[in-house]
Amino acid sequence: MTTNYTSRTAVTYLTQKIRQNPGEVKVAPLPDGTPALILADGDTITTIYAHQDTLKEQNTPATQTFNPETGTDLLTITAFTPELKEEHLLKLTLRDGEGQTQCAYVEVNPQ
């Protein structure tokens, strides 16, 4: 039941963020090589990524340099993998601190 409040909530939060985002959704590696979810909305970029066993979110102007330390903590996790499987299909895999893995497919950048 705890899973409902951890990884499921996080996956639901991420899918809602993706659906709400009017701009492009893409996956790009951070400077340390870990994949991050990038939601572009005009001049603002939202980056969702894993850093030191924590899922983080950071809103920055497109011109600002990204610093992984300054993001807002969302959840304690052990793994977060966003994968763009096809042009319009994103796969999110998230393993929470208790080892529960959640996987979700989301349509992105609709035609």
Add this chain to the structure above:
Amino acid sequence: MKRQSYTSRQSLFLMELILAIFFFVVASAICVQIFAKAHLMSRHTHATQIAVEQASNAAEIIRSNPTHAQEALVKYLPTATTTDNTLTVHLGDDGAPVEDEGAPYTMVLTLSPSKTTMTADITVTQKDGATPLYTLQVKKHLAQGGV
């Protein structure tokens, strides 16, 4: 006289004890029923959550690739068995697709493609359940050409 009063007090105490035991038994029976009901509700909620998650995942796969929905579903749900426009996927306890036909959950996807729209009916049922856990209909307009 003294003996009669002693007997009367004894029977009064016995009656009080019987009444206390009676209320304890009634309260216990109610509590056990509440616990059993809560457990069943928790199991049903877990099953419904798995059904919603997997049906939503399948719906997103269809929406992302409506012109070749069947191929996309087979690609991302590799244990699916296909019959004409119907796909059957068995799901394990954690909702992951499995090959075992005795799996606790079964998801059936019926695709109805037309020239302009891809329609899919998704139904998730539990092994012992007569009624579906969750049903979902997906409709996606085909941008060009159709199927």
